[in-house]
Amino acid sequence: MWQQVKDYIQTKYDTAPEFPWRAYPDYAVFRHRDNRKWFALVMDVPASKLGLPGDTPLPAVNLKIDDALYRSILLRENGILPAYHMNKLHWITVLLDGTVAEEHVFELIDASFEATASAAKKEKARPAKEWLVPANPKYYDIVRAFDEADTVNWKQGAGIRKGDTVYMYVGAPVSAILYRCRVTETEIPYHFESEYLTITALMTLRLERRYGKEEFTFKRLNEEFGIRAVRGPRGVTNKLGSELKT
Template sequence: MRNKVFEYIKKKYKAEPEYLWKRYPDYAVFRHSDNRKWFGIIMNISYEKIDAQKSGMVNILNVKLEDILMRDYLVSQDGYYNGYHISRGNWISIALDGTVPFEAVCELIDIGFSATASKKKKNVLRQPKEWLIPSNPKYYDIIHAFDDTDTIDWKQGAGIIKNDIVYIYVGAPVSAIMYRCKVIETDIPYNYHSDGLTIKALMKIKLLKRYEADQFTFERLKTDFGVFAVRGPRGVPNSLSALLK
């Protein structure tokens, strides 16, 4: 399976193995081309170093996970272990002896690649997300913003990237979600500061859908969906997302 892993990484990520240690000539490291971080390490070790019930030699693949719960779940399954020689940072070791199916190994390589990617690369890799963002009528007349156009510039929130969906929640006295928009451009330079409001970048959003002011009120958001505040960009509960679409 070691060679199949090499082939998979080379084909998908154009990464070649690096052999960094003379003492361990079979240890192979795979790096990102931009930030040079490791996203995979293959070692050939004595099985008993990770599993006292096993003997002989085994190839293992070390990958990093961002999800602690996922790591804890996996290491409770056959073929998965806490990261050998890399205990910090949510690394795990996967036995490449067939205990773990090759398809599952590939999925974890993909997860590890994303977990160690640069911010720019992560933005390219991740799937579009949905956000609930606030608007304050005190600063901007959002109620009439789309009267003559379907595209406007808006303050860019942290983590929002192109192709994300934003639902605009209009503050008091409206206190309701009014618009569904798609982000079509981000990182537009802008420098504004007044009355406690600071804007460093804008995003361009396109209107996809309007809602009546009595459809998704703040009271309903609290009662039905557990949304008790919209002070900044936040995720959208699945149950709410299904109705908003």
């Protein structure tokens, strides 16, 4: 997947790889043009160095994920590990051996690019983004909420901004995408803490469309779009986004 990663970064960010180490001539670094900060380090790492069995070199990329909650969620996924040789409080290592779906790798590259961008670059408005956000019926009856009103306040997701689109995935026993919403307000101050959930801010979602329970089931998301879990907010791939708009 190294070539796909290189092509993606060069096409989207117009950035070529640098190879700064003589001892590791295949280790490639991608930097921002303005602040020269790294946002991706591609390398081959012995499996044992990543806490995995064996010493076979594994292709991997180190990426920066500043949001602690999002990072902890990512580390539960197969193929995403604490960063090799970098600050584990801010970086992760993502395997490029096919364990992590290509579209998901690209999403994480985008997140790392944004996390390492200069303040000036971050201030520039990015295009509206589409997100897949989970709702657990054990904690909140989102179906009833949208039956009673067309707007709800929801836990603020890292990186989600006003104008973004949120596709709400309702967990078991429904296990399907049921709603498309527009984010109309973000960073609403709020505090809630329990054994299972901590909320520090809310966002307002306005309902735009409903989907049938059999349209976008978890089984379909897994088989057709490579989505293996919906544990926290994640970007929507182009393929899934196109289907959701039809």
